[in-house]
Amino acid sequence: MCGKGGGTVNFFIPKNLEELADALKEKDENTYLCAGGTDLVIHLRAKKKFHYSLIDLTHLEEMKKIQETEDRIMIGAGVTMTELEKSPVIRKYIPALAKAASMVGSTQIRNRATVGGNAANASQSSDTTPVLFAYGAEAVVFNEKGEKKICLLDDIIEGLEKNLLKDREIILQFVIKKENALSGFSKVGSRKAVTISKINGCIKATVREGKMQNVIVYLGAVGAKASKAPYIEKALEGQWLEGIHKKELKDAVYEQIENNIPSRASKHYKKSAAFGVIDDILGELRELAGEVEM
Numbered sequence: 001m002c003g004k005g006g007g008t009v010n011f012f013i014p015k016n017l018e019e020l021a022d023a024l025k026e027k028d029e030n031t032y033l034c035a036g037g038t039d040l041v042i043h044l045r046a047k048k049k050f051h052y053s054l055i056d057l058t059h060l061e062e063m064k065k066i067q068e069t070e071d072r073i074m075i076g077a078g079v080t081m082t083e084l085e086k087s088p089v090i091r092k093y094i095p096a097l098a099k100a101a102s103m104v105g106s107t108q109i110r111n112r113a114t115v116g117g118n119a120a121n122a123s124q125s126s127d128t129t130p131v132l133f134a135y136g137a138e139a140v141v142f143n144e145k146g147e148k149k150i151c152l153l154d155d156i157i158e159g160l161e162k163n164l165l166k167d168r169e170i171i172l173q174f175v176i177k178k179e180n181a182l183s184g185f186s187k188v189g190s191r192k193a194v195t196i197s198k199i200n201g202c203i204k205a206t207v208r209e210g211k212m213q214n215v216i217v218y219l220g221a222v223g224a225k226a227s228k229a230p231y232i233e234k235a236l237e238g239q240w241l242e243g244i245h246k247k248e249l250k251d252a253v254y255e256q257i258e259n260n261i262p263s264r265a266s267k268h269y270k271k272s273a274a275f276g277v278i279d280d281i282l283g284e285l286r287e288l289a290g291e292v293e294m
């Protein structure tokens with residue numbers, strides 16, 4: 001227990017899943033899961049909460065690892081942005097995730113902020129979520145009974161800072177199928193808020209003989225949560241990576257934003273920002289495709 005400035009905070013510090021289940025059993029509406037704390041502390045301050053309990057997730061080895069099997073990658077929810085950015089496995093198989101992690105906040109934030117906290121916080125501007133969605137990431141969810149279940153991450157993120165986890169549930173790790181695809185991420189952010197995205201996006205595609213196939217595009221910060229961008233996917237599917245028709249792509253991007261946020265005043269700015277984001281990512285994919293060919 002610690003008290004500062006008149007407040008009292010109780011800590012649960014589970015070291016393994018058994019202790020985590022015990023801590024979750026005790027969890028009430030005044031107990032919060034704390035990973036890096038970079039979002040949570042701001043929320044607690046905004047709500048003027050001074051007396052509460054925290055379940056500290058930073059000592060659980062199960063949540064800190066990036067593991068690889070023949071066909072899957074498992075990313076612990078407690079893996080930090082810095083670790084994601086530096087991981088050779090992530091850079092090789094999910095380059096967009098390494099890039100997204102590298103663009104979160106500042107060095108100090110990236111050293112603390114976790115991928116689980118980024119998803120669970122369910123902000124529309126979350127930088128890793130569009131990538132996790134594009135890869136169809138599944139979440140391993142753990143509860144107070146010690147049970148695990150697997151859910152599509154998209155199904156448990158409502159958006160606008162609300163997730164659909166039950167009170168005593170927690171994301172342990174993410175599971176992503178290995179694919180022979182290239183991917184990229186870009187964002188436009190506000191300097192004032194360090195780099196919180198005003199718009200971000202991820203493209204994943206298989207590139208065969210210079211042509212893009214199975215294109216998946218997600219955009220963030222143009223709706224309650226990151227969402228698929230079918231107009232842009234259609235405009236890119238089957239196109240030469242080196243010879244994209246910019247006018248057609250621009251029309252598709254503008255149509256997509258119009259469809260997502262028809263009545264928002266920011267839509268005009270977001271249309272050109274989204275085009276810039278998509279154009280940047282295509283440049284990244286060209287570089288990656290060049291490296292793969294070498």
Ligand SMILES: Cc1cc2nc3c(=O)[nH]c(=O)nc-3n(C[C@H](O)[C@H](O)[C@H](O)COP(=O)(O)OP(=O)(O)OC[C@H]3O[C@@H](n4cnc5c(N)ncnc54)[C@H](O)[C@@H]3O)c2cc1C
Nearest residue numbers: 035036037038039040104105113114116117118120127171
């Ligand atoms: C200055 C600043 C700049 C930032 N810049 C960016 C940015 O550029 N891009 C971006 O995307 N974000 C940014 N953020 C937001 C934040 O840093 C990220 O969302 C971060 O990844 C949150 O992770 P965390 O470990 O700190 O989560 P915490 O703050 O510990 O938790 C966030 C929420 O998720 C819950 N939670 C945490 N872990 C789990 C879990 N495993 N299972 C279930 N629930 C869980 C917590 O209870 C809490 O409600 C910024 C924040 C700050 C303060």
